[in-house]
Amino acid sequence: MVESALPSTIPGSNSTLDNTRFIASDLCAYLETYLEPEQVREVYRAYLFGAEAHAGQTRLSGDPYIVHPLAVAKTMAEMRMDHKSIIAAILHDVMEDTHISKERIAEEFGQDVAELVDGVSKLTHLKFRSRAEAQAENFRKMMLAITRDLRVILVKLADRLHNMRTLGALRPDKGRRIARETLEIYAPIAQRLGMNAMRRELEVLGFAAYHPLRYRVLQEAVGRARGHRKEVMQKIEAAICARMEEAGIVSRIVGREKNLFSIYRKMQQKQLSFEEVFDVYAIRIVVEDVDACYRALGVVHNLYKPVPGRFKDYIAIPKANGYQSLHTVLFGPHGIPIEVQIRTEEMDRVAESGIAAHWLYKAGDRHSATAQARAREWLKGVLEIQQAAGNSMEFLENVKVDLFPEEVYIFTPRGEIMELPRGATAVDFAYAVHSDVGNTCVAAKIDRRLAPLSTRLESGRTVEIVTAPGARPNPAWLDFVVTGKARTAIRHYLKNLQQNEAADLGRRLLDKTLFSAYGIRLEEVEEARMRALLAELQLPDQETLLGDVGLGNRMAALVARRLCREDGDPAGSEREIPPGRQERPLAVKGTEGMVLSFAKCCHPIPGDPIVGVMSAGRGLVIHRDKCRNVAEYRDRPDKWVPVAWSDEVEQEYAAAIRVQTANKRGVLASLAAVIADMGSNIENVSFDERDGQVSTITFTLSVRDRKHLADMMRRLRRVPEVLRISRARC
Template sequence: MYRVRELFMVEGATFSEEIPAALNQPILPEHSNDTAKFLASDLCAYLETYLDPEQVNEVYKAYLFGAKAHQGQTRLSGEPYISHPLAVAKTMAEMRMDHKSIIAAILHDVMEDTPISKERIIAEFGSDVAELVDGVSKLTHLQFRSKAEAQAENFRKMMLALARDLRVIMIKLADRLHNMRTLGVMRPEKRRRIARETLEIYAPIAQRLGMNAIRRELESLGFAAQYPYRHKIIQQALSKARGNRKELMQKVETAICARMEDAGIEARIIGREKNPYSVYKKMRHKRLSFSEVFDVFAIRVIIKDVDTCYRALGVVHNLYKPVPGRFKDYIAIPKANGYQSLHTILFGPHGIRIEVQIRTEEMDRVAESGIAAHWLYKTGDHSAATAQARAREWLKSVLEIQQAAGNSMEFLENVKIDLFPEEVYLFTPKGDIMELPRGSTGVDFAYAVHSVVGNTCVAVKINRRLSPLSTPLENGQTVEVITAPGARPNPAWMNFVVTGKARASIRHYLKNLQDDEALALGRRLLDQALSGYGLALDNISATTQEKLATELQFAQFNDLLVDIGLGNRMAALVARRLSIADEESGNPAEWQGKTGPLAIKGTEGMVLSFAKCCYPIPGDPVVGVTSAGRGFVVHREACRNISGYRDKPDKWIPLEWSDEHTSDYPTAIRVQTDNKPGVLANLAAVIADMGSNIENVSFDERDGNTTTITFTLSTLGRKHLAAMIRHLRLIPQVIKIHRARG
């Protein structure tokens, strides 16, 4: 028996707080309920195998600090709370992480669950540890409208901290792993919620960072907690299959081992079994029965170097015939998380398919530990460096998504998309390799190159042939993006883009575009309203403008103009306030009643839309009805849908068409015709000859002799429409034709 204090105190160990009496007790054996005391000794004993004594002393000091901070707190299981951070630290130690990571793991909950501040941690352990603890801590002091929003904001904060230091996510994954191991004490609904969050976010992050050992355990624990019955059924099927195939797998392993010896190849051969959740995902995604999942059991061949991997591949292909099209070379083209291996599926004995994975020792370490291999084996090997470089590339794209996202929920949604990549490997025209999620399109590829390339892309060449931007890309294709300086993202792209970066960038651009358009329209509306007072916006001092913006709780005057342009605030009321403010500053202004209709071109963008009930076109008398958040909806004056606004002058403004309009505008006409063959073709031919395009057509058969056809078509204005109607009337089968009214 020995005391914790006596065992681990080394020269220079000081602690500014009184040590709790409970800690100064004998360490109990492993089977004792006093898990915290056992873990403290176990942790420090393990750390002494690879850390300096001074660093172990710092870890022990953190243990005392954390135990004091969490004193009196217990977990739902009844254990002292300190048992949890020590278990997290033990997982970090098993990855041979540096001592600051271990300290941060021990202290990861003190800022969240105790009064200890970040400044106190900086004073005791330094800023590096404090930043790691802060990155893992949740936002407990802020109020959110919903649990989902709180989760999204916590995730956003964690990912930003992760971008600064990869160790943040490693602590968080170790924290989540211990929570999942002890999930049984939770209420069923909370258990399912935590399990779902683990399967949707944390297991995919572990996979994205190549930490497959942690990923597999998180998936197994999460699957068992969220779908216990499904987990039980698949587990039973795996056990049965294991028994049936045990003899077969031993026979295959023996055969491969013998062939390797004959070829003079040193190899370590081990069996691998797919975890229940991976089997479940494959069955669900590909709609397979359990018997159709061929890679439930696999054989892993570990070789000493890369060249020998390809020799070993030839050996197994000579032993058993490979399944055509099922060979994957992840050594030449690594996965996005740095994973490298040769995968092949063979026709084994009795025609049973068997997956064989061939890799080097270094590749195997990286496959299990991912970015942790950088700390676990500081040998400078290429694979570990590649895994970390790829992790940082992914984090760079996450930062770009964060910058473009409008809020935390949108950010979480976009990152979730990126966390489930089944990659396709593509080539740039220069031969560089790019990985994208399966189903990605030319637009996704353009944004993966650069946001500016994505924003200005107009076409894409796949294998040197022009293809639609929405075409899904396939492995091995060479993709070339064609851009144009004046091009801009199309809202329709949101219907087919796959990557989170593309979605976030398109949304960000369109939002900024709408704000720019709202700013321009708001300025015009306010100028028009001020003209009634004999004023112009340019003549009102910047001080007066900013003062009014502050009174109306806007950061700057331009934000007020955007609010007007979006239809959230009436220009007339703001003009009145500005005229009063201008009068107080010594420039009296009186209402002169000279405001006229606002001239519109139809090219004002997303803040000006045209009603589909009456289809206004240039030449029609029009009014604008305010629509909060959208600006103005243009209606014809005769439209029945705006009759309720006549007595609400604050809800609409008079408009007129500018002389500058070159766009096409949709409108609707109804044509009553004889019900005879070829009539529709004759009508369509005349419309096309008049330079118009048919956007939609519908039929309303009145009786057996006549049919009413409604066309939605493009037109330049009333004169163009009148000329079209005149030509349509010349068709003999046309009985009546008129413009559809709202």
């Protein structure tokens, strides 16, 4: 027996030693049922190594710490995982809680085991500003490790499962925090990977710890209602079993009961009472092959009438995690709804074990291989989200979005099927095809008809994306996209775009300031001076400095002063501005992008005298020079930027006008017709009825310049009902 190899040098009392030896021996006895003897001996050696590393450590329950890793390893063994995964489970906390290094583990048990243990270990050597940031960064590290080796998440889920089983030893507040994290992250991951048995237990344990009162109330309600259900279920199962025998279909029929968390979630989401949710009977029919699945479907539809629109074929179109089954809802005896799942034995194994079925039943198991391939496809998408995410908090939020999918199935023009979460739009589809397709999409064809990019997609639709080389993502897309990949890709593109535009504006501002104040151009500044300033400001490169200037985080005048100070001068010293040099205003074209905006308080348009105000993080904001909101900046030259309209302005701008009219029927239609005839669009309209006779209508219109606006206002004055018209002032 392996047990005889246990040395007498393991620290601890005899009772503790005997207890852990028994657990380890029990584990090894189980492993001997499917692993080679040498592999079992290696697992036992890992136990001795872990017991020595954790010597003297105890859990809050009072148990020796090594009991926890052994319990995690037992869960992995029940999934019939390979011996390296079992070893990693036993050692999963040694890097985090003891002096043992990754190199030492690699030396003792190989690089694969070391990488698995490292993937599960938290980042204890780094300091974070908050618990949320630490959680997000640890999650990010774990997900990256999973993309290299799927076994990392299996160890982590087994670890979380045992922690949830022993949650009672913790303080209530800490227990609730861990339970919430389990419900929000780990149970959805288990579901995403098809591990439904693991997911169900995590959900129930998490629900009991996070909402203990609601859990007890539901548990008592289920207990009271269960007696009557048992009798009804037996009748339904007997009727289905008899029909299956008549049809010559070999089957296994199992009555299913929703777990408490599923009942609670359904009550919450669909606003149903307990009786409405619990009055649904669920049955699983397991048959020999796919052909028998469809024959069994015909049998149950002949026995009880199906509910229209409630049939789903997940065999022909599997779920994203590889799950396959036929789902139907029937009108049972006395109108009782019966949910029926029909699947093969292989499908049933994959439905319960998910990607773990790959290690559990390797030989000829096509379905488990598909489940693992789909898991890898999802993790590939997670890796793309990570690469584009700005920080770990953003990454965690975007992955959470992808962990709650209720899929819709969309066809590409070539007939390929793509899975997207329910509520996904044409933009989500475009990014699912490829990031470049998403970044350049301009329209969508749904079933060959043009549709807005914000259109919510429905299963069975064929979607084609229309792209244009010069197109780029619109910030408004963030208001309706639902997939993490689309959200991250849009943010990443806009972030880079804003940085590029900010650098371009910063270059123009700094160049103008240098020439106006010191008579030199930016390209004439000595490279050594620029390097010295970058080192002084601790910036990596010139583009970052220019981006800060463009975003208003640094003043162009101050940067120019530092670049042009004499050697040996203090950092803040000023040189005299050459006499007679005029500061030429910055030319505004209106195409500067995200770092130049036009104030909504005064709506400046070409032809208006304008001023620019630098706003930290936003860049340059253009106001009319008489705007009351810029009065406070007149005594702050560091914020003030002289600007003027360029001769090349072509686009349209928003302008606001107030029209006082007689309160008569059809006035708004008359005004709108004139505005349309003048080649303008109404962007917004609001009413203020002064009395029963007179109304004031405020229009926000798109105009080309002051002349266009003046012509329109002259035309509007000719409308008989117009009493007065003026440009709106802030």
